[in-house]
Amino acid sequence: MAQRRYVSIKEVAATAGVSFQTASKVLNGGDVRVSAETAARIVAAAERLGYQPNTIARSLVQRSTATLGLIASDATDMAITLTSVAAEQAARRHGHAVLVGHLAPGGGDGASIVRTLIERRVDGVIAAAPDLEENEEVGELLRAHGPTVSLQSIPGGGLPLVGSNHRETGRIATEHLIGLGHAAIGTVTGLFRRRVTRSRLHGYEDALRRAGIEPDAGLVAEADWTPAGAAAATRALLERRPQITALFVHSDMMAMGVLSALHDAGRRVPAGVAVVSCDDIPFAQFLSPPLSTVRVPLAETGARAVELLLRMIAGEPVPDKPLLLPVELIVRESCGGMETQRANRRDSDPNRG
Amino acid sequence: MAQRRYVSIKEVAATAGVSFQTASKVLNGGDVRVSAETAARIVAAAERLGYQPNTIARSLVQRSTATLGLIASDATDMAITLTSVAAEQAARRHGHAVLVGHLAPGGGDGASIVRTLIERRVDGVIAAAPDLEENEEVGELLRAHGPTVSLQSIPGGGLPLVGSNHRETGRIATEHLIGLGHAAIGTVTGLFRRRVTRSRLHGYEDALRRAGIEPDAGLVAEADWTPAGAAAATRALLERRPQITALFVHSDMMAMGVLSALHDAGRRVPAGVAVVSCDDIPFAQFLSPPLSTVRVPLAETGARAVELLLRMIAGEPVPDKPLLLPVELIVRESCGGMETQRANRRDSDPNRG
DNA sequence: ACCGTGTGGGCGAACGTTCGCTCACGAGTG
């Protein structure tokens, strides 16, 4: 409870009867030119006194903190949270700690967070917040600072990126719906001003055109990545184009709002409207109905971003192409694909009504 | 991109033509015995050179890092995530950064995380991970270290706690179900070895007894806080006690699994089984049906924990009683209470089947 | 001319490390 008085290496050295620099060599340094006997004495003293090396002092002289900065958006989007948690764990596996800052809802405090991280001399920064895409000040700060890896594009460019192929994601999802016989396919998107949204939208249009269907702007409804926003967008869409039989949704979190709105409107899923989404967050399979979704390797994204960042910090050359991890369609029940598959094989499933 | 060379206060002082200690007084210290003119010159130089104070050096001499450590469990439980994100934001509002460590699924790396935090000389620690409840090593480490606030009990006790009254939570939820006319009320709990589980279970039993119903151990099904575990527990419970008409679930995340299992079993909610849960995470209202739940003030819990911790760090006396924030029942549709209310007033809701 | 009294700023020390050079000593070599 009381402020602990830390024991310094000098005290350890004193009780072991050596100079503190010698103790330093034994306890933390690698260059051990010390007899085994003396070393043992020092280690024993450190053990007995409960010596904890002071990383602060070490950082000062080594000019490196073994700490990464992570800037993430607030926790409401589970996909981002999963990515950044995986990043933190990966960093720790590599001996680095993580200083984290979560953006306020608007994302306006981005620059202030970055400055805090810089003042604390983090060795590198991971930007895991889509809100940063529009923040030029953050872009400048990060580019000027040093090693940075982002998980979304940052204004001004020039920063290594780890992510997935969003256009392909949109295409895969839409193609699957087309393959199931749908033609009136709507989409509930993220914010238009985000790159990921535009890419996924392009993928959606690619798939439609490839199937000979001309995209209809009236089938596109913009939302704000939240369940509530997606529910509102879905309601508007249903009113505008009641004939839709399928929906491509840009994130699992939004899919919750979509399912809710469809339910309220009396449209059954997948019988009335088939739904395919993106991300595959852990509980996607526990929604009603279980969500068909294009899996994005969220945890791996975080881990790979950290590894890339660590290589940059070590001064290794890094590829200038974005690192895009493969996505994969996970078919569950919300798209109706499973029922179709099952129906092809046997009669029907007694558990479903 | 390239490692940035930071500009030190000495360079600023040199270009301003003063000693670096004087520059320090102007830029960071408070004791300004400097002429306005000189001060302006120093500030201008700092501005022009892009001076960023080195917090590491400052921490070394001041023996305080203005950094808090946060131990959280992995991101799969959104309730915990929301709490810890709120804690981080609160810390930042008070000028403190947050060093975070997420436990691996087993929670076995808790001690290693704590040691990392201590070596980095955090001023205090917030423990937001139920998994820590069984980790005695972590308890010792934290108690020996210094200011700590936990959001769940820690082995050995003696650490200030911020949370809510779990027993009351269980009681409120169960009483509401009883009030709706249910008598065969099952419960899907968290892990028995957690205090929160036992408390909520006590609250559940309190409510039953108060209504003259003798608790039946067969109506209690243990799960592991995950949707999958809760789904399995629900299936077992339905098999053991098919007559249940209501369920009290110990967390919203688990409620997703419960709803899914009930759906698969052909039991409609709330018509066949009424459900009340705990937490009120943001998307609870977007489940099908919208979840009735006892709201726990997650964000406020995180913020209050930080404030308490900061007071401890400042050396102020802190109450030795746990700080328990009030909970509140949020009635939505999964308990059937809303339908009942509505039915009492007008006929029925055309949107619902 | 002498002494206080502010005012503005310099300066040494310390925080706890790491790093690399120096040094004493004894053994092996020519």
Next chain:
DNA sequence: CACTCGTGAGCGAACGTTCGCCCACACGGT
């Protein structure tokens, strides 16, 4: 017997701050 060499350990310096004390100087009152 003088020389080289390796081994084991000491020691000064530096990292970038903050903190508190010291000092020079000008000014006004006796």
